[in-house]
Amino acid sequence: MGPNGRRRIPEATVARLPLYYRALIDCTEKDLPTVSSDQLAELAGVNAAKVRKDLSYLGSYGTRGVGYDVDYLLHEISRELGLTQDWPCVIVGIGNLGAALANYRGFGARGFRIVALLDESADKIGQVVSDLSVEPIDTMAAVVRERSASIGIIATPAGAAQKVADLLVAAGIRSILNFASAVITVPSNVSVRKVDLATELQILSFYQLRGLTADPALVVDRPA
Amino acid sequence: MGPNGRRRIPEATVARLPLYYRALIDCTEKDLPTVSSDQLAELAGVNAAKVRKDLSYLGSYGTRGVGYDVDYLLHEISRELGLTQDWPCVIVGIGNLGAALANYRGFGARGFRIVALLDESADKIGQVVSDLSVEPIDTMAAVVRERSASIGIIATPAGAAQKVADLLVAAGIRSILNFASAVITVPSNVSVRKVDLATELQILSFYQLRGLTADPALVVDRPA
DNA sequence: GCCTGTGAACCTTTTCACAGCA
DNA sequence: TGCTGTGAAAAGGTTCACAGGC
Numbered sequence: 001m002g003p004n005g006r007r008r009i010p011e012a013t014v015a016r017l018p019l020y021y022r023a024l025i026d027c028t029e030k031d032l033p034t035v036s037s038d039q040l041a042e043l044a045g046v047n048a049a050k051v052r053k054d055l056s057y058l059g060s061y062g063t064r065g066v067g068y069d070v071d072y073l074l075h076e077i078s079r080e081l082g083l084t085q086d087w088p089c090v091i092v093g094i095g096n097l098g099a100a101l102a103n104y105r106g107f108g109a110r111g112f113r114i115v116a117l118l119d120e121s122a123d124k125i126g127q128v129v130s131d132l133s134v135e136p137i138d139t140m141a142a143v144v145r146e147r148s149a150s151i152g153i154i155a156t157p158a159g160a161a162q163k164v165a166d167l168l169v170a171a172g173i174r175s176i177l178n179f180a181s182a183v184i185t186v187p188s189n190v191s192v193r194k195v196d197l198a199t200e201l202q203i204l205s206f207y208q209l210r211g212l213t214a215d216p217a218l219v220v221d222r223p224a
Numbered sequence: 225m226g227p228n229g230r231r232r233i234p235e236a237t238v239a240r241l242p243l244y245y246r247a248l249i250d251c252t253e254k255d256l257p258t259v260s261s262d263q264l265a266e267l268a269g270v271n272a273a274k275v276r277k278d279l280s281y282l283g284s285y286g287t288r289g290v291g292y293d294v295d296y297l298l299h300e301i302s303r304e305l306g307l308t309q310d311w312p313c314v315i316v317g318i319g320n321l322g323a324a325l326a327n328y329r330g331f332g333a334r335g336f337r338i339v340a341l342l343d344e345s346a347d348k349i350g351q352v353v354s355d356l357s358v359e360p361i362d363t364m365a366a367v368v369r370e371r372s373a374s375i376g377i378i379a380t381p382a383g384a385a386q387k388v389a390d391l392l393v394a395a396g397i398r399s400i401l402n403f404a405s406a407v408i409t410v411p412s413n414v415s416v417r418k419v420d421l422a423t424e425l426q427i428l429s430f431y432q433l434r435g436l437t438a439d440p441a442l443v444v445d446r447p448a
Numbered sequence: 449g450c451c452t453g454t455g456a457a458c459c460t461t462t463t464c465a466c467a468g469c470a
Numbered sequence: 471t472g473c474t475g476t477g478a479a480a481a482g483g484t485t486c487a488c489a490g491g492c
Contacts, residue, residue, distance in 0.1 A: 047462090
């Protein structure tokens, strides 16, 4: 197997691990004992060379002439992604989007349990959404501490995003998922990923205007 | 000015144009007549070298010693992104997420007007969400044709995503934004971008597990 | 003096192609 | 024979550093 000691996993690869994870879940549901890089590529929507290269960063988990053992690979990827542990999440901003996220089943599915819903507005406080009662935003520090929250999800209007990010950071959160259409600034030890509808639509519009094709979404692409 | 005739704009640059667009809107609201690449970089959350390089692909729109004229640059970027025209959108799957998207104001803000809400389930049909009545999915072809829809938004459960994508493509849609947690396959002349909550959370989890910080920028992807 | 525009250097990511093992 | 694992080549993207115009 690889002479490969402990390699740093490239960002592009990290961004694709969730795709392989999902593809492997599909395999277990179909009771496939093994998958080849070709099959996995098809399921994940990437090409086979990429699959092999990506998986080689994790270790030599395949068998030549056979493929990868589905259960074993799934276990290894889960471990790399931290899906064997719990990541309590706090959603801030319980408007249409925040409520939709709170109701999203298969959220808690793999360890991303929502432990609090916070909002600023007095008439939202106390409303029950998905079995959780909306709490005032100034309880954030206490809530994050008591429930050991580790991920903050910003679902507020753009104007409030930076203020909320500051509060999350002050409360000790080090991972933020930002749905607001605004750039937020955080200390360098805090991770931010953002999801922006307007950006995605504008990218589609750019390519459609030219009769070209925008391939990938997020951080992933597909075969040649 | 650049000796630059008509250059192909790199995908990475296209993915950042929406950021500059938004930053420039901020500038107009603050009544700034010009911006430097440094200021724009700060507002967009990237670095100044990138701003200058990116903008140079569009043309030589700046003035040395001064910066970029806000209105002029905004106009040029809007034109490149196709924001000077209308892109009627159809949302398929009016559950929590679909309804939240339909209600999202500032959606139609820049030409992305929602012209139809479609769902499969009989008890959703006829419900009114954001002034639009939910219509049966089998009216898709007619709806897309009559209302000249050009973008399809998939907000269904994962299991229905491919079927919906096929219907959208059959109806003539060439740009799809996929919110379902599933890989969808489309002909090569159709663009797909995807937005996936689970993927983003898993990436955050990977980095938090290691005490590292996740990638600064948002959308990075590559071509066919 | 100030800030853009851009070659060139550098780094990351993807793709190729094949050796090596089951 | 079939499929992984991986160097090496190619492509793409970022950063540097400075020439050039305001």
